[in-house]
Amino acid sequence: NMFPFEIKREVETDEKDELNQPVVDWQTVHECNGWLDLFSGSDEQQYQNSLLATSSHIFITEDTSFVIESTDRLYNPRTGIEYEITFVDDVMELGDHYEIYCKRWA
Numbered sequence: 001n002m003f004p005f006e007i008k009r010e011v012e013t014d015e016k017d018e019l020n021q022p023v024v025d026w027q028t029v030h031e032c033n034g035w036l037d038l039f040s041g042s043d044e045q046q047y048q049n050s051l052l053a054t055s056s057h058i059f060i061t062e063d064t065s066f067v068i069e070s071t072d073r074l075y076n077p078r079t080g081i082e083y084e085i086t087f088v089d090d091v092m093e094l095g096d097h098y099e100i101y102c103k104r105w106a
Contacts, residue, residue: 002033005059006075007068008082026073034061036076036083039101055086055101062097064090074102081105 007030015023039058059074074083083102091099 002062004033004077005036005061006031006077006094007066008073008075009069010071011089017065028075030066032061032070034059034063036074054103056103057083058103059083059100059102060097063094064095064098068098068100073105074100082093089105 006028007028009029010024011027011029012022013025017023031092036057036059039055067090070085070088072085074085075081076083082105084105085100085102087101089099089101091097
């Protein structure tokens with residue numbers, strides 16, 4: 001069974017701070033279903049970016065209708081836990097599914 005997750009992105013609000021800079025807020029920009037699993041490191045991933053070494057979880061979704069960026073966050077509405085995305089992989093660039101490496105946001 002797949003579960004619902006939200007992709008959150010920093011979005012500028014209409015407000016300004018005391019330095020007259022736009023105030024940004026993390027807002028849900030996409031909802032998708034997928035699986036989140038604890039990630040166990042392996043040597044076969046060594047060729048990829050060192051960011052994977054800092055990842056704690058992997059999220060897999062078949063929803064490729066929306067471009068997910070490494071600056072986005074993954075939110076699990078069932079637990080209220082947010083994850084910082086470290087690496088987004090469109091596996092073999094087939095557009096079949098995303099493997100999204102992430103770590104729990106402290």
